[in-house]
Amino acid sequence: MLKAKTAIVTGASRGIGLAIARALAREDVRLGLLSRTQPDVGGEFVTCDLADLERIPGAVRTLVERLGTVDFLINNAGTFLEKAVPETQLADWERVLHVNLTAPFLLTREVLPHMIARRQGRIVNIASTSSTQGYLHQSAYCASKHGLLGFGRSLAMEAKPHNVHVHTLCPGGVDTDLIKGTYLGDRLKGQPMINPEDIAAMVLFLLRQPDNIDLAEVVVRRFDPKL
Numbered sequence: 001m002l003k004a005k006t007a008i009v010t011g012a013s014r015g016i017g018l019a020i021a022r023a024l025a026r027e028d029v030r031l032g033l034l035s036r037t038q039p040d041v042g043g044e045f046v047t048c049d050l051a052d053l054e055r056i057p058g059a060v061r062t063l064v065e066r067l068g069t070v071d072f073l074i075n076n077a078g079t080f081l082e083k084a085v086p087e088t089q090l091a092d093w094e095r096v097l098h099v100n101l102t103a104p105f106l107l108t109r110e111v112l113p114h115m116i117a118r119r120q121g122r123i124v125n126i127a128s129t130s131s132t133q134g135y136l137h138q139s140a141y142c143a144s145k146h147g148l149l150g151f152g153r154s155l156a157m158e159a160k161p162h163n164v165h166v167h168t169l170c171p172g173g174v175d176t177d178l179i180k181g182t183y184l185g186d187r188l189k190g191q192p193m194i195n196p197e198d199i200a201a202m203v204l205f206l207l208r209q210p211d212n213i214d215l216a217e218v219v220v221r222r223f224d225p226k227l
């Protein structure tokens with residue numbers, strides 16, 4: 001059912017994005033990949049720093065041209081910041097907001113008209129449990145992820161009449177390098193976390209939904225029978 005479809009995946013060079021790209025590749029989905037370093041998975045690749053907003057539209061257009069069509073857009077790339085508000089530099093704040101929120105907007109702005117024209121497509125935004133709750137010293141990250149959830153909710157209303165589906169996936173702690181070296185990372189060290197492959201499986205589940213089902217938001221936490 002996914003065979004011969006096309007997907008743009010951001011941030012597939014490691015972590016959750018790499019697991020998603022590999023899972024899609026196994027289903028013979030043709031990939032368009034966007035990140036600063038080249039992912040270890042086959043597909044069209046355009047190098048792009050998503051904090052550099054001016055570069056994004058051109059990079060996406062190149063990928064769309066190479067792929068021909070885009071069935072799926074997976075806005076996965078993200079960056080983390082753990083800082084108290086008085087210590088947060090404007091440049092740090094802007095980098096987090098650019099990569100986590102403005103980049104998904106710019107990617108969507110390029111891809112959505114193609115999906116609308118074909119009356120088909122799915123956009124998956126990888127948000128976070130930080131989209132629905134606050135965490136200590138994560139003001140920029142939480143603001144960006146709350147924003148991404150709000151963006152997805154509004155986008156879904158706009159896309160719906162055109163048969164384009166929007167999904168927001170909100171994972172809890174996933175075993176990647178995202179929070180490595182932070183206080184949170186140290187605190188969670190040794191604790192069981194969600195595997196990136198489980199998030200990838202969830203993304204494929206969303207992409208396989210029939211058109212008459214609306215699965216807009218999914219929160220995924222690790223199931224711990226002791227908690």
Ligand SMILES: NC(=O)c1ccc[n+]([C@@H]2O[C@H](COP(=O)([O-])OP(=O)(O)OC[C@H]3O[C@@H](n4cnc5c(N)ncnc54)[C@H](OP(=O)(O)O)[C@@H]3O)[C@@H](O)[C@H]2O)c1
Pocket residue numbers: 010011012013014015016017034035036037038048049050051076077078079099126127128129170171172173174175176177178179
């Ligand atoms: N890990 C978690 O606990 C967790 C929980 C909930 C949600 N999430 C979300 O899941 C997504 C993936 O995170 P992850 O855990 O897989 O993190 P990760 O292992 O650190 O990977 C982040 C990915 O995003 C890309 N990226 C980061 N900054 C970029 C930039 N400026 N320009 C282009 N690409 C950039 C990286 O590629 P390059 O470095 O090659 O550019 C990399 O492929 C993020 O949106 C994150 O917020 C993660």
